[in-house]
Amino acid sequence: MAEHRPELLYSYFRGAAVSIYQSTSDSGIxxxxxxxxxxxxxxxxxxxVMAALKGATSNAVLKFEPFILHVQCQTLQDAQTLHSAAVASGFRNSGxxxxxRGKTMLAVRSTHGLEVPLSHQGKLMxxxxYIEFLLTIANQKMEENKKRIERFxxxxxxAMERKAISSSHSETKEKNSLLCTHKNKRNQGKAHDPSITEDHEKELEGADGLGISAALFSEED
Structure with a gap:
């Protein structure tokens, strides 16, 4: 039996990053x-950081951006599976x-970002x-981000293993149900038709056994 995996049509990934940028517009950051x-x-x-700030001529900002993942899923159920795993891993801003048109998108996000102004018009503020203190926080967030990705x-x-086991049990239950239904119909036919002999019944049971074995052998291939 093939293992069930969520069907993903499209994904966008961005890893965590620490950055410093400066605004080149008067409209703000x-x-x-x-x-x-x-x-x-x-x-x-x-x-x-200090080396980078030497090149600042306007408003420089220290920023930590956590991991983000956008996934287009085949079904809503697949998206829910990914969402549950994301929330359980600490990405509580996921949705x-x-x-x-029915396109199902999952966004894996968290809220442990960081954005702090460092300079104004090229002047360090x-x-x-304090910069060293900010970097300690940013690096801690980077490490936490890594742990959340591993948990995810x-x-x-x-979750995929549980789905595979559940799917396997459902298929086995369905096969057993079909077999019982077939035998019940045969027993009903025997009750209404006394001409069905014991030898003929054994032949039918043998045919059932061959059919089951063939089905199982086919799946293993």
Missing amino acids: QKQHCCWLLVTHKPCVKDD ITVGK VTEE YNCLQQ
Whole structure:
């Protein structure tokens, strides 16, 4: 029997990152009008931040962005399976949306981001000690983000295994039900038709056994 896996049609993934960017627009801190001074997907150190801030000429911001995953699912049930695994793993801001055309999207998100202004018009507004404090928090969030991803993977694996076992039990129950129905009909026919001999009944049972064996053998192939 094939293992049941959620059908995923499309996915978008973004890993966690610590970054420093500066706004290039007077309209405020907007990601679409910015210049990236530093981007890293690893724990960040103060020296890297201070070096990046030397190039700041406007409003520089320290930002930690956690893991995010967008998935288009084949069915709503598949999306619910992924959503349950995400929430159980700590991604409590996750959600499911269903479009007008029936497109089912799952977003795996969390709320442990961080965004702090560091400079204004190129002038550093905080101390190096405070920057080091912020980096400690950002790096802790990075580590927590990694743990949540690992929990999400494990929860999803367990959910898939449970679905596979449940599907296997359902198929076995259905086969047994069909077999019982077939035997009940045969017994009813025997009660109404005394011409069915004991030898003929054994032949029918033998045929049933061959049919079951053939079905099982076919599935193993």
